[in-house]
Amino acid sequence: MAERLGHVTGIGGIFVKSKDPKALARWYKEVLGLDVAAWGGAALPFDAPGHPPKVSWIAFLDSTDHMMPSTREFMVNFAVDDMDAMIARLTAKGVPILKRDDADPFGRFAWIQDPDGTKIELWQPK
Template sequence: MESQNDKMEDIANSDIPKVTGVGGIFFFTENPKETRDWYAKNLGMEVNDWGSTFESRNIANPEEINSLQWSPFKNGSEYFEPSKKEFMINYRVQHIEKLVEQLKANNVTVLDEITTYDYGKFVHIMDADGNKIELWEPK
């Protein structure tokens, strides 16, 4: 019988292109600096110009540290376009190239090409409800 740890290890090491967690929560606000300051003062969040970063360990691979970025954006920021929603979620993924191929085969709107930075690869898609989604494969 397979143990819970074996199941988690199988999931963590899978070659299946998929979402592995939430990488960020982004939302509109009238004044991002005031919003960041409010959260720092009232909820004790450590903030910088981009928001706040929360770190956690992968239970199946304790050496792996994951992060979630919390970021308020100025109302009307073009970063969320073409979505008209007031939020955007960033999902952490594995095998982003294969995932994008799969999404295109499923007629999902892929908004841009995969972009690579020092901290990982990114691409943006639209879901069925018109939400822009950011996909991120950490380095």
């Protein structure tokens, strides 16, 4: 039996509000290395070497502290190719590492915040 149409096939984008979108885009380009284009955003290919084959979506209770110290209602998870190199890049840019976990069964994790206070989870898959 063929699967019926009318379902979600994946994440098409992440859109955030900012008091200074140009400065925030510059931070993501300079600090995290996103290839921010002239239109102000970055297209992240799913077929990049080492990129995980799936994107996760999960809802947390509104009382969770998982996204602290951010007060935003969401957190962004970016897959990275080399956690050690990313941590070195962040340290060189003066970005504080909120926490690291190199022993998780799903891979290596680190958490930071962007200039608008959004918590970012960096993940190097196993």
